[in-house]
Amino acid sequence: MDLYQKxxxxxxxxxxxxxxxxxxxxxxxxxxxxxxxxxxSLDGKILGNLFFEPSTRTKLSFESAAYRLGCDVIDVSEMxxxxxxxxxxxxxxxxxxxxxxxxxxxxxxxxxxxxxxAKFSDHPVINAGDGAGSHPTQTLLxxxxxxxxxxxxxxxxxxxxxxxxxxxxxxxxxxxxxxxGMKISLVSPETLKMPDEIVQHLTENGCSPRIRTLEDAxxxxxxxxxxxIQRERFPDPSEYQKVAGVYRIDNALLQNAKDDLIVMHPxxxxxxxxxxxxxxxxxxxFQQAANGVPVRMAILNAILGGEM
Amino acid sequence: MDLYQKxxxxxxxxxxxxxxxxxxxxxxxxxxxxxxxxxxSLDGKILGNLFFEPSTRTKLSFESAAYRLGCDVIDVSEMxxxxxxxxxxxxxxxxxxxxxxxxxxxxxxxxxxxxxxAKFSDHPVINAGDGAGSHPTQTLLxxxxxxxxxxxxxxxxxxxxxxxxxxxxxxxxxxxxxxxGMKISLVSPETLKMPDEIVQHLTENGCSPRIRTLEDAxxxxxxxxxxxIQRERFPDPSEYQKVAGVYRIDNALLQNAKDDLIVMHPxxxxxxxxxxxxxxxxxxxFQQAANGVPVRMAILNAILGGEM
Amino acid sequence: MDLYQKxxxxxxxxxxxxxxxxxxxxxxxxxxxxxxxxxxSLDGKILGNLFFEPSTRTKLSFESAAYRLGCDVIDVSEMxxxxxxxxxxxxxxxxxxxxxxxxxxxxxxxxxxxxxxAKFSDHPVINAGDGAGSHPTQTLLxxxxxxxxxxxxxxxxxxxxxxxxxxxxxxxxxxxxxxxGMKISLVSPETLKMPDEIVQHLTENGCSPRIRTLEDAxxxxxxxxxxxIQRERFPDPSEYQKVAGVYRIDNALLQNAKDDLIVMHPxxxxxxxxxxxxxxxxxxxFQQAANGVPVRMAILNAILGGEM
Numbered sequence: 068m069d070l071y072q073k074x075x076x077x078x079x080x081x082x083x084x085x086x087x088x089x090x091x092x093x094x095x096x097x098x099x100x101x102x103x104x105x106x107x108s109l110d111g112k113i114l115g116n117l118f119f120e121p122s123t124r125t126k127l128s129f130e131s132a133a134y135r136l137g138c139d140v141i142d143v144s145e146m147x148x149x150x151x152x153x154x155x156x157x158x159x160x161x162x163x164x165x166x167x168x169x170x171x172x173x174x175x176x177x178x179x180x181x182x183x184x185a186k187f188s189d190h191p192v193i194n195a196g197d198g199a200g201s202h203p204t205q206t207l208l209x210x211x212x213x214x215x216x217x218x219x220x221x222x223x224x225x226x227x228x229x230x231x232x233x234x235x236x237x238x239x240x241x242x243x244x245x246x247x248g249m250k251i252s253l254v255s256p257e258t259l260k261m262p263d264e265i266v267q268h269l270t271e272n273g274c275s276p277r278i279r280t281l282e283d284a285x286x287x288x289x290x291x292x293x294x295x296i297q298r299e300r301f302p303d304p305s306e307y308q309k310v311a312g313v314y315r316i317d318n319a320l321l322q323n324a325k326d327d328l329i330v331m332h333p334x335x336x337x338x339x340x341x342x343x344x345x346x347x348x349x350x351x352x353f354q355q356a357a358n359g360v361p362v363r364m365a366i367l368n369a370i371l372g373g374e375m
Numbered sequence: 376m377d378l379y380q381k382x383x384x385x386x387x388x389x390x391x392x393x394x395x396x397x398x399x400x401x402x403x404x405x406x407x408x409x410x411x412x413x414x415x416s417l418d419g420k421i422l423g424n425l426f427f428e429p430s431t432r433t434k435l436s437f438e439s440a441a442y443r444l445g446c447d448v449i450d451v452s453e454m455x456x457x458x459x460x461x462x463x464x465x466x467x468x469x470x471x472x473x474x475x476x477x478x479x480x481x482x483x484x485x486x487x488x489x490x491x492x493a494k495f496s497d498h499p500v501i502n503a504g505d506g507a508g509s510h511p512t513q514t515l516l517x518x519x520x521x522x523x524x525x526x527x528x529x530x531x532x533x534x535x536x537x538x539x540x541x542x543x544x545x546x547x548x549x550x551x552x553x554x555x556g557m558k559i560s561l562v563s564p565e566t567l568k569m570p571d572e573i574v575q576h577l578t579e580n581g582c583s584p585r586i587r588t589l590e591d592a593x594x595x596x597x598x599x600x601x602x603x604i605q606r607e608r609f610p611d612p613s614e615y616q617k618v619a620g621v622y623r624i625d626n627a628l629l630q631n632a633k634d635d636l637i638v639m640h641p642x643x644x645x646x647x648x649x650x651x652x653x654x655x656x657x658x659x660x661f662q663q664a665a666n667g668v669p670v671r672m673a674i675l676n677a678i679l680g681g682e683m
Numbered sequence: 684m685d686l687y688q689k690x691x692x693x694x695x696x697x698x699x700x701x702x703x704x705x706x707x708x709x710x711x712x713x714x715x716x717x718x719x720x721x722x723x724s725l726d727g728k729i730l731g732n733l734f735f736e737p738s739t740r741t742k743l744s745f746e747s748a749a750y751r752l753g754c755d756v757i758d759v760s761e762m763x764x765x766x767x768x769x770x771x772x773x774x775x776x777x778x779x780x781x782x783x784x785x786x787x788x789x790x791x792x793x794x795x796x797x798x799x800x801a802k803f804s805d806h807p808v809i810n811a812g813d814g815a816g817s818h819p820t821q822t823l824l825x826x827x828x829x830x831x832x833x834x835x836x837x838x839x840x841x842x843x844x845x846x847x848x849x850x851x852x853x854x855x856x857x858x859x860x861x862x863x864g865m866k867i868s869l870v871s872p873e874t875l876k877m878p879d880e881i882v883q884h885l886t887e888n889g890c891s892p893r894i895r896t897l898e899d900a901x902x903x904x905x906x907x908x909x910x911x912i913q914r915e916r917f918p919d920p921s922e923y924q925k926v927a928g929v930y931r932i933d934n935a936l937l938q939n940a941k942d943d944l945i946v947m948h949p950x951x952x953x954x955x956x957x958x959x960x961x962x963x964x965x966x967x968x969f970q971q972a973a974n975g976v977p978v979r980m981a982i983l984n985a986i987l988g989g990e991m
Contacts, residue, residue: 105726167435167668168439337771342774418721454739457739463951471950471972
């Protein structure tokens with residue numbers, strides 16, 4: 068797949084071959100991402116970070132990825148606020164950012180914002196999360212982390228745990244998993260279960276998910292993908308406490324896991340994973356966060372036409 | 376004019392020849408501004424963006440301009456807030472920024488702030504708007520946009536439309552227009568009309584402006600320069616609605632315009648220009664915003680002694 | 684001392700020889716810090732500025748220092764706020780920043796935060812002030828400023844003036860002074876006097892401090908180190924006014940000073956030093972602020988392994 072000057076709006080726009088190609092490029096980027104080797108393939112380019120929602124982790128790893136390739140970064144998030152306050156349309160804001168930068172990275176609360184932005188931009192737009200659905204670069208770094216640990220993604224048994232209702236990360240990831248025919252288990256409180264349309268999408272694509280208890284899921288899984296259960300989702304604090312206590316990963320729980328189970332989390336975590344897990348060989352969530360840099364380097368380099 | 380190590384405080388400090396020289400340099404910068412060619416003439420230099428008022432458009436285009444030349448940027452606007460809160464004088468703040476950077480770009484609510492800053496700085500200061508009067512780099516990019524479209528600026532018929540009372544952009548621009556003997560029409564609500572001292576300045580410099588209706592101005596103009604009428608200027612919302620409805624540019628209104636009329640706006644716009652105008656060949660406001668980059672590149676390069 | 688990949692947590696970790704070595708390197712950095720010469724020894728590296736407290740002066744001079752060496756900068760301070768709000772631990776935040784950068788510069792309200800951060804980071808951590816005690820890079824630039832003016836630091840007579848209770852700068856500096864056997868005078872309101880544990884540390888290290896009036900201290904001192912007395916430390920505004928009036932340096936007071944007395948201040952100042960002093964040859968506080976750049980360049984270059 069030739070990504071040159073292409074938009075990155077949804078993981079659904081990529082075939083399995085496309086994804087594998089990006090992950091291969093990301094693999095090559097690792098020593099540059101760590102600063103062990105220097106690459107200036109995007110020298111003179113400018114990336115515009117346009118975040119209408121706070122998402123420092125994604126924003127900063129794009130920034131780090133750009134710098135590792137010699138690309139400069141403009142943070143236009145402040146403009147997003149002041150322009151909206153003055154009544155400017157998203158289309159106008161996008162056009163201005165497009166005039167100052169070679170690529171726009173957009174985070175927006177409304178679904179479809181990235182698609183619209185891509186329409187109004189001459190330069191490529193990368194969706195860094197819009198609405199409840201799409202976050203393609205997060206999905207790519209999640210898949211990269213699994214492939215790095217497992218060698219291959221085909222047919223892995225993965226359990227998605229925690230808040231499956233609001234978490235854009237798991238929705239986007241679920242769409243990616245179908246490309247690899249993964250066995251998907253869903254583990255969540257009833258009030259935070261996976262939306263019907265995503266379950267339907269999984270089923271239609273041959274990955275009909277199973278509802279599991281945490282214990283059963285842990286026993287079977289190759290990958291445990293844990294998400295944060297947000298306190299503010301629960302009107303009643305005691306209700307939150309109960310749920311947060313049940314969906315917590317600790318070493319006792321992992322006793323029954325496969326030896327090569329990996330535990331992932333998009334971070335930040337609060338109580339979902341006990342700190343004692345960090346020191347086990349299961350823990351891959353910090354590696355996963357670090358992987359944001361090489362994966363986004365690969366995407367930026369391909370889109371902006373940097374040499375490999 | 377040799378701009379090396381010079382301050383840029385007011386458009387009045389520049390002769391017509393100076394302005395033409397800067398616009399010529401800006402023209403050469405265009406392919407670099409677009410990222411089509413790479414220029415690193417200011418490699419190792421640092422620009423300090425010191426904004427005491429939010430003005431993301433100006434700030435970001437200075438940032439983009441700097442990066443396109445290899446110059447780094449420090450955003451010292453946060454310092455402006457915390458230092459003021461602690462009771463530091465502007466003079467002290469300026470001296471510190473001056474110690475960390477090679478050039479300071481200053482936006483300040485008070486007229487004369489840039490002149491004072493220039494006095495306290497060893498390095499050059501660029502006025503990015505101070506008080507209600509001066510915004511020389513905006514005026515230069517406005518003139519650049521007109522010259523780009525028209526070939527020459529001499530004797531153009533220009534209508535200034537909207538809020539002519541508070542808009543620093545039009546005040547600064549009006550001063551620039553006199554250098555080219557332009558025919559100036561003023562179109563505004565009575566409560567937002569051009570201040571007497573600027574009308575007097577125009578008259579004394581041979582460009583006595585005429586008060587026009589929007590319809591008459593549109594029929595005669597080569598350039599329609601529209602500004603935003605801010606809701607907060609009107610204590611009575613219904614009064615705002617009435618005015619905003621009257622001073623609105625749409626395709627019906629432009630039926631009577633010259634075929635080569637260009638419509639400009641410093642942006643952001645709200646309702647002053649209908650989106651349908653965007654697709655006409657009259658619309659130059661997005662081009663105008665984009666022109667902020669090559670024009671500011673030319674200024675920075677000249678001030679900091681970069682090779683052309 | 685080989686600083687390569689070392690943390691910079693406390694000035695107490697450095698021997699006198701270490702300090703002299705850093706100051707020598709800083710001296711070499713001066714022409715690069717001023718932009719007179721270009722150095723790209725840290726090209727491709729990334730510094731993460733993680734400030735849990737506003738401290739723009741320190742943050743910006745680290746930024747300027749990094750850029751002067753070709754090192755990019757990510758401001759992760761916003762992340763510090765949003766992650767804390769979501770309940771993330773400092774350890775987790777540190778690990779993420781560590782994954783995106785080659786060195787973390789940390790400002791934190793709690794004493795010991797830097798030491799803890801260093802434990803959780805693979806890359807080096809530089810303490811940019813934690814709690815009331817440590818601010819080693821400020822101390823190094825203070826010592827650099829004195830050595831620059833005096834030639835040698837040994838046995839200088841220094842008066843610490845103003846808020847000696849809360850000022851982290853003077854606490855950290857006091858610890859550095861003992862390495863040079865300085866004669867230390869303390870001048871402060873009773874309510875803002877130097878904490879007992881620091882007086883004890885000075886005494887144990889052969890620099891038993893003397894309590895002095897401002898007049899006596901000025902007459903004897905080689906260095907007058909003045910700090911800001913913060914209005915908010917005084918519940919009663921009239922009490923603040925009285926104190927602020929007494930501990931104010933002006934030209935009349937300096938009549939009795941040695942001819943080569945230097946006056947220093949970490950800035951921002953409010954009323955502690957009259958502006959008339961700025962023009963005297965005693966005033967070194969703006970030079971001191973500027974010295975933040977070459978000193979921090981020396982530290983960054985040594986830690987990240989840049990060529991000299």
